[in-house]
Amino acid sequence: MQEKKQIGKIYVIGIGPGEEKQMTKGAESALEESDVIVGYTVYVDLLKDRFGDKKMLTTPMKREVERCRLAFEEAQKGFTVSMVCSGDSGVYGMAGLMYEVGRDYPAVELKIIPGITAASAGAAVLGAPLMHDFAVISLSDLLTPWEKIERRIEAAAMADFVICIYNPSSRKRADYLMKACDIALKYKSPETVCGYVKNIGRDGECSEITTLAELRNKKVDMFTTVYIGNEQTMEISRKMVTPRGYRNV
Amino acid sequence: MQEKKQIGKIYVIGIGPGEEKQMTKGAESALEESDVIVGYTVYVDLLKDRFGDKKMLTTPMKREVERCRLAFEEAQKGFTVSMVCSGDSGVYGMAGLMYEVGRDYPAVELKIIPGITAASAGAAVLGAPLMHDFAVISLSDLLTPWEKIERRIEAAAMADFVICIYNPSSRKRADYLMKACDIALKYKSPETVCGYVKNIGRDGECSEITTLAELRNKKVDMFTTVYIGNEQTMEISRKMVTPRGYRNV
Numbered sequence: 001m002q003e004k005k006q007i008g009k010i011y012v013i014g015i016g017p018g019e020e021k022q023m024t025k026g027a028e029s030a031l032e033e034s035d036v037i038v039g040y041t042v043y044v045d046l047l048k049d050r051f052g053d054k055k056m057l058t059t060p061m062k063r064e065v066e067r068c069r070l071a072f073e074e075a076q077k078g079f080t081v082s083m084v085c086s087g088d089s090g091v092y093g094m095a096g097l098m099y100e101v102g103r104d105y106p107a108v109e110l111k112i113i114p115g116i117t118a119a120s121a122g123a124a125v126l127g128a129p130l131m132h133d134f135a136v137i138s139l140s141d142l143l144t145p146w147e148k149i150e151r152r153i154e155a156a157a158m159a160d161f162v163i164c165i166y167n168p169s170s171r172k173r174a175d176y177l178m179k180a181c182d183i184a185l186k187y188k189s190p191e192t193v194c195g196y197v198k199n200i201g202r203d204g205e206c207s208e209i210t211t212l213a214e215l216r217n218k219k220v221d222m223f224t225t226v227y228i229g230n231e232q233t234m235e236i237s238r239k240m241v242t243p244r245g246y247r248n249v
Numbered sequence: 250m251q252e253k254k255q256i257g258k259i260y261v262i263g264i265g266p267g268e269e270k271q272m273t274k275g276a277e278s279a280l281e282e283s284d285v286i287v288g289y290t291v292y293v294d295l296l297k298d299r300f301g302d303k304k305m306l307t308t309p310m311k312r313e314v315e316r317c318r319l320a321f322e323e324a325q326k327g328f329t330v331s332m333v334c335s336g337d338s339g340v341y342g343m344a345g346l347m348y349e350v351g352r353d354y355p356a357v358e359l360k361i362i363p364g365i366t367a368a369s370a371g372a373a374v375l376g377a378p379l380m381h382d383f384a385v386i387s388l389s390d391l392l393t394p395w396e397k398i399e400r401r402i403e404a405a406a407m408a409d410f411v412i413c414i415y416n417p418s419s420r421k422r423a424d425y426l427m428k429a430c431d432i433a434l435k436y437k438s439p440e441t442v443c444g445y446v447k448n449i450g451r452d453g454e455c456s457e458i459t460t461l462a463e464l465r466n467k468k469v470d471m472f473t474t475v476y477i478g479n480e481q482t483m484e485i486s487r488k489m490v491t492p493r494g495y496r497n498v
Contacts, residue, residue, distance in 0.1 A: 023274060090372040091372075096490050128371060131392070135384040154408070160400075236348045
């Protein structure tokens with residue numbers, strides 16, 4: 001039996017939400033070890049100062065499959081490659097697509113290096129909204145039927161999950177957050193404590209704590225992460241706090 | 250008007266799942282800056298080698314309120330304090346309770362430093378199970394009525410979320426994972442791809458990919474994180490992979 005020959009290695013790295021200090025030490029050493037860094041233009045630019053000696057390859061948005069192939073082609077040449085994603089590479093990142101595309105490159109080894117996802121980073125800005133069971137839902141209907149997204153918001157609201165929303169808006173989907181709030185309002189009180197954070201860990205970071213009724217009318221962009229509390233979520237000293245359970249402190 | 254005087258400062262830090270390399274640089278600098286480190290005995294022990302010069306204060310499990318008060322008392326003396334949690338301090342961690350207890354210590358500043366939560370770290374071990382909408386549910390009924398937990402599993406399964414389960418078992422709740430799987434099986438195929446990881450980032454880390462029907466009969470412990478796939482989750486080269494959407498690569 002012939003042994004499968006390992007040719008190259010790819011780290012699929014979550015670099016966190018933007019600030020260098022939110023990157024793990026494991027992500028940093030994987031980047032240091034790499035010959036080539038591949039990623040979406042914006043994220044690779046964030047690394048140019050510190051890893052400028054590496055070969056950098058980028059593709060724009062919506063060219064993700066091509067980006068994966070770029071990484072595998074470099075690894076096939078024997079290089080160690082980092083595929084970088086913002087946040088966690090395993091949460092709406094490139095990890096899954098890399099395994100899918102990787103079926104064509106069986107000799108390349110993949111290693112996933114997790115990062116701080118927006119749900120965690122934004123929660124830390126707002127206070128402690130995710131202390132209890134929560135659902136993470138993207139409102140992007142680019143690759144998911146909107147009916148399925150609606151069904152998930154409905155189920156999460158019905159069962160009193162804290163809901164964390166990624167991609168709440170874009171030019172083509174300006175009213176999606178309003179639609180999502182209207183579904184949540186079928187089950188959750190209009191006074192439910194909610195919050196959102198824009199540009200987590202980047203220039204222009206800002207956040208607000210509000211109610212579900214008010215969140216419905218907020219204009220947010222695609223760089224915003226939104227949190228809808230559960231029935232116990234409260235505001236303490238201008239922070240959004242979900243208790244860890246149903247007994248009092 | 251008299252200005253509120255800030256006395257001390259507490260970092261509420263997620264140190265990640267165990268391995269030093271999964272700690273963020275921000276968590277490390279906060280620990281370095283601190284005079285006192287407070288936490289659950291097991292996690293503080295992990296830090297003794299590197300931060301042995303700090304004052305260390307610990308309380309055992311189920312003494313969380315007391316642990317919070319210890320931290321605030323030290324901060325009131327003017328010290329900079331780190332309250333450490335495994336994983337992310339904001340996900341089933343101490344962040345929420347710290348804000349609750351902090352109502353009695355209004356002059357102490359709290360800053361939450363997020364970490365890699367088990368959902369992210371375990372996902373990276375298994376492959377890429379969390380590439381699409383997911384629900385995080387703890388099976389611990391210590392502070393949550395079991396009926397509420399059941400309702401959340403049911404809603405998440407019905408709406409085809411990937412489900413990530415924390416605290417799937419303990420001595421007193423040996424059959425809770427079985428119960429959770431039985432609820433999921435009402436909506437998800439017995440062939441649904443599932444996985445679990447024990448001791449993420451620690452000695453004895455191990456993982457397995459299985460089906461929902463088989464997961465039902467697995468014996469897992471409280472240091473295990475469990476993943477139930479959505480209807481598109483698949484196994485690729487012995488990894489658990491959820492595609493990012495509903496279009497083919």
